[in-house]
Amino acid sequence: MDFLNFPAILVAAVSALVVGFIWYNPKVFGNAWMKEAGMTEEKIKSGNMAKIFIMAFIFAFLLAMTMMQLTIHQTGALSLIGGDPSVALPSYDAFMADYGDAFRSYKHGALHGVLAGVFIALPIIGTNALFERKSAKYIFINAGYWIVTLGVMGTIICGWV
Template sequence: MEINFLAILVAAVSTVVVGFVWYHPKVFGGIWMRESGLTEDKMKGVNRVKMLLCSIIYAFFMAFILRFLVIHQTGALGMVGGDATKALPSYNAFLDDYGTAFRTFKHGALHGFMTGLLMILPVIGTNALYERRSFKYTMVTGGFWIVCFTIMGAIICGWS
């Protein structure tokens, strides 16, 4: 099973696009800055190019692993040790029957959403509790990642 690195890269870049909208001051940016304790002055002098590149690299890592959650056929490949050439004939029969099952944007969006809601939001919420962040902060940041994972899942599953 080939990995579509272009789909993973596009999924990663989509987080930056969502971020430009989500964290705009007229959307959730003002709330996020206030709840994060940030000000315009504190943001001055930040290397935005470095921040953007690191964000894309981190999002690429997330999109890469999300692939295993949204494309069910990768589980079948894992069951045969990752090398389809050494698999029993039943593996090929399975892929003949189910190789493209549930490989849609809609299905990927569903699994991306579930991953965001049930894995990412709890991580952000737990960190927020210990960092003494507000519920608003948790909802804005968690909501961002739920939307991002939904879009990334759709791109990865529908395009791969």
């Protein structure tokens, strides 16, 4: 079984940009985020948007690679044999025959993605925001984006078999 599904990883990375386009739209949370972040239209327009979106995609790609490890439990079994199934004992093949497709669903990926958002992204964003003297609203807008985004990424990564 191949766990490294590059099309799924690429689509998951793109999904972060799509969710961001919706989430930070002025009709959704965009205006509130701008106010809480201290952003202005002029400041937004002054940025190099090509650079911002290219870097955002690269970061999303790295996150999608991480979501593979968090949502597909069989990667743990693969890591126990050093990543090369050709050198594994017969017990590895028997294990994968029994459990190779266990918990490989969109729903399972969404669950682990949301849990990653709540237990990883929220604490990181919250800690930074506290030291930056940002509001709770700022924390919840940004953490909410990552909870939804990681849920979508997990859905794509784990369910796309």
